[in-house]
Amino acid sequence: xxxxxxxxxxHPFDAPSRRVRLALAEKNVTCDFVIEKPWAPSAEFLALxxxxxxxxxxxxxxxxxxxxxxxxxxxxxxxxxxxxPTLLGKDPLARAEVRRLVAWFDCKFYNEVTAFLVGEKAxxxxxxxxxxxxxxxxxxxxxxxxxxxxxxxxxxRRNWLAGDQITLADLAxxxxxxxxxxxxxxxxxxxxxxxxxxxxxxxxxxxxxxxGDHVAGFLPPRHYADLDx
Amino acid sequence: xxxxxxxxxxHPFDAPSRRVRLALAEKNVTCDFVIEKPWAPSAEFLALxxxxxxxxxxxxxxxxxxxxxxxxxxxxxxxxxxxxPTLLGKDPLARAEVRRLVAWFDCKFYNEVTAFLVGEKAxxxxxxxxxxxxxxxxxxxxxxxxxxxxxxxxxxRRNWLAGDQITLADLAxxxxxxxxxxxxxxxxxxxxxxxxxxxxxxxxxxxxxxxGDHVAGFLPPRHYADLDx
Numbered sequence: 324x325x326x327x328x329x330x331x332x333x334h335p336f337d338a339p340s341r342r343v344r345l346a347l348a349e350k351n352v353t354c355d356f357v358i359e360k361p362w363a364p365s366a367e368f369l370a371l372x373x374x375x376x377x378x379x380x381x382x383x384x385x386x387x388x389x390x391x392x393x394x395x396x397x398x399x400x401x402x403x404x405x406x407x408p409t410l411l412g413k414d415p416l417a418r419a420e421v422r423r424l425v426a427w428f429d430c431k432f433y434n435e436v437t438a439f440l441v442g443e444k445a446x447x448x449x450x451x452x453x454x455x456x457x458x459x460x461x462x463x464x465x466x467x468x469x470x471x472x473x474x475x476x477x478x479x480r481r482n483w484l485a486g487d488q489i490t491l492a493d494l495a496x497x498x499x500x501x502x503x504x505x506x507x508x509x510x511x512x513x514x515x516x517x518x519x520x521x522x523x524x525x526x527x528x529x530x531x532x533x534x535g536d537h538v539a540g541f542l543p544p545r546h547y548a549d550l551d552x
Numbered sequence: 553x554x555x556x557x558x559x560x561x562x563h564p565f566d567a568p569s570r571r572v573r574l575a576l577a578e579k580n581v582t583c584d585f586v587i588e589k590p591w592a593p594s595a596e597f598l599a600l601x602x603x604x605x606x607x608x609x610x611x612x613x614x615x616x617x618x619x620x621x622x623x624x625x626x627x628x629x630x631x632x633x634x635x636x637p638t639l640l641g642k643d644p645l646a647r648a649e650v651r652r653l654v655a656w657f658d659c660k661f662y663n664e665v666t667a668f669l670v671g672e673k674a675x676x677x678x679x680x681x682x683x684x685x686x687x688x689x690x691x692x693x694x695x696x697x698x699x700x701x702x703x704x705x706x707x708x709r710r711n712w713l714a715g716d717q718i719t720l721a722d723l724a725x726x727x728x729x730x731x732x733x734x735x736x737x738x739x740x741x742x743x744x745x746x747x748x749x750x751x752x753x754x755x756x757x758x759x760x761x762x763x764g765d766h767v768a769g770f771l772p773p774r775h776y777a778d779l780d781x
Contacts, residue, residue, distance in 0.1 A: 373702070374656055374660055376660075389645055391645070391648045391652070392648075392652045393651060393652045393655040393656075395624070395651065395655065396648045396651035396652045396655065397648070399628075399647065399648070399651060400644050400645070400647070400648040403644040403647065404644050415629050415632040415633050416618055416620070416629070418628070418629070418632065419620045419621075419625045419626070419628070419629040422622060422624065422625035422628060423620070423621045423622045423625045426622040426624065426625065427603055427622075431603055431605075473602070
């Protein structure tokens with residue numbers, strides 16, 4: 324699909340947006356990026372996605388313009404239209420395992436960790452919807468431990484989270500964890516195998532864009548972009 | 553994939569479970585069904601899905617047993633392993649549109665409607681977690697109107713929600729709406745085009761299983777299983 328230009332509407336503090344940015348980079352797709360505030364969507368953005376959610380991928384070729392909404396729909400679309408490397412695998416059962424883990428991080432991890440930590444610490448301030456709720460922050464900090472234990476359990480059995488090769492499962496997990504790491508809230512040292520997996524992920528060229536993110540008013544901890552954290 | 557036997561762990565009040573039941577029926581896959589209470593999971597069920605969520609599909613062949621967790625992962629797995637009819641379509645952009653709408657209903661519709669109405673009216677009683685919150689029920693009843701308007705908008709432009717053919721988008725929408733209809737809370741008569749689309753969906757043989765659902769203590773309204781509602 325050469326001759327097509329891609330534009331991604333995203334937000335740096337949105338984990339599904341981060342997964343799509345990682346997938347685009349792993350697949351070497353050149354893309355323009357537009358930061359959109361989904362809580363205050365422009366009329367132009369609402370016309371692209373009536374759900375008012377990021378990420379949205381716009382594909383333009385000559386005078387044709389097509390829009391793909393929803394992070395997983397975009398990832399599956401990239402898988403179906405871009406050549407290797409595959410980020411889903413070939414075998415249907417292996418692909419199902421990747422999709423299970425993507426849903427694990429986008430639903431379960433999001434509801435139990437990301438919504439508490441990024442929701443309270445970042446989005447409330449960005450949206451001007453009040454002070455962070457310390458009880459919810461404490462819940463997020465408690466809940467992340469079980470998820471890091473699960474990553475350790477997977478990392479003891481597999482090279483990457485879903486199997487031998489890197490897949491969307493690693494990108495989904497890395498998207499959420501990189502955000503929590505930006506907030507300084509990942510207890511890496513209590514979970515060395517999870518840290519080792521994340522260090523491998525973080526050192527990939529595809530990860531560079533995320534490590535360069537800086538949102539005004541939010542300073543990441545020094546180790547955020549450090550490959551030897 | 554003949555010689556394989558399928559077993560689905562599901563709950564009749566879980567919309568993603570309903571989508572998978574519809575997909576299995578549309579694809580003529582013979583399957584056993586086991587009702588599981590995900591809020592009080594058996595040890596056997598937790599071993600199948602550490603996320604403790606329904607639906608879970610177990611595939612057995614000779615002495616091999618494989619497990620697929622997460623509704624969309626199961627639907628994609630069925631798409632990849634079962635022959636026609638396709639429930640996703642062939643063209644990558646058309647498939648992306650189906651997946652966008654599935655996410656619309658499973659995330660947006662769920663958060664704005666299903667969680668309020670089914671959550672308050674059914675799950676609170678099933679789980680013994682208190683009385684329904686009338687404010688939340690009123691929110692769900694208000695929010696469903698915008699979603700029915702959106703279904704009308706789609707039905708004015710397309711034969712089925714995502715295009716010419718029935719797809720997972722219709723099954724996802726029908727799964728949620730059939731649940732809300734079981735609660736008696738769909739204002740069908742204010743949205744005749746949405747009603748016409750749902751009547752077509754409801755009259756398909758694949759829908760029969762859902763219309764036969766009866767959960768002890770919850771009586772559906774008379775029109776629930778009526779094809780001329």
